[in-house]
Amino acid sequence: MIRFMKKIAHISKNISQAWATGLWFFLIAYFAIHAFQGESSLSALKELEQQEFALKQQAQDIAAVRSALEMRTEKMGGQTVDPDLLEEQVRARLGFAHQDEVILFLE
Template sequence: MGIIRELKVRAGQIAGPVIGMTVVVYFAYHAVQGDRGLLALGKLRGEVNTLQAEVLDVRNERFELEKKVHMLRPETLDPDLLEERARDLLGFGKPDEWIVILHPDDPTLSALATFKQP
């Protein structure tokens, strides 16, 4: 009987620290590996940096487009830009220009050909 009582006493003395260490290990693991842990924080910071770079690219593109739109307004109309857009949209060219139309899906065309004016 003395041995069983001794085991119960020692188990009672060990149970508190073992449970405490288990709780500490559990929380330490989730602080590093969990959904909101240190590794997830590093991953989120990387995503934030990537998205911030993408935002800067989009802002630059938007700035360029706004500048072009501003140049097309009647009060600040740039004749060169107007001509460029009209020729691009309508497919017109000047009488002294040669227009070479290449189809990108045609494998026989590998480079632009040099034409001589008749």
């Protein structure tokens, strides 16, 4: 009878160890699958990094345009006006031209 009880205890111990091992395998498989699929996967992280790079480039381009516009606005305002800029604006808005200039109208 004691041998039978020892065998049952041994089988019970093996079953509990098998459950623990199975649980660990399940957890490892679960996290491995989610590491490569889904919204928070490694491929999604790579896409986000590419998008970040593109947005940084776009931000740099916009900053360059903004600084150019700020410089142009600074020339137009303030105490003095840049004569070249004033002449450019007058010609563009009023259609004035010098006598020796040739104007081509494009449709």
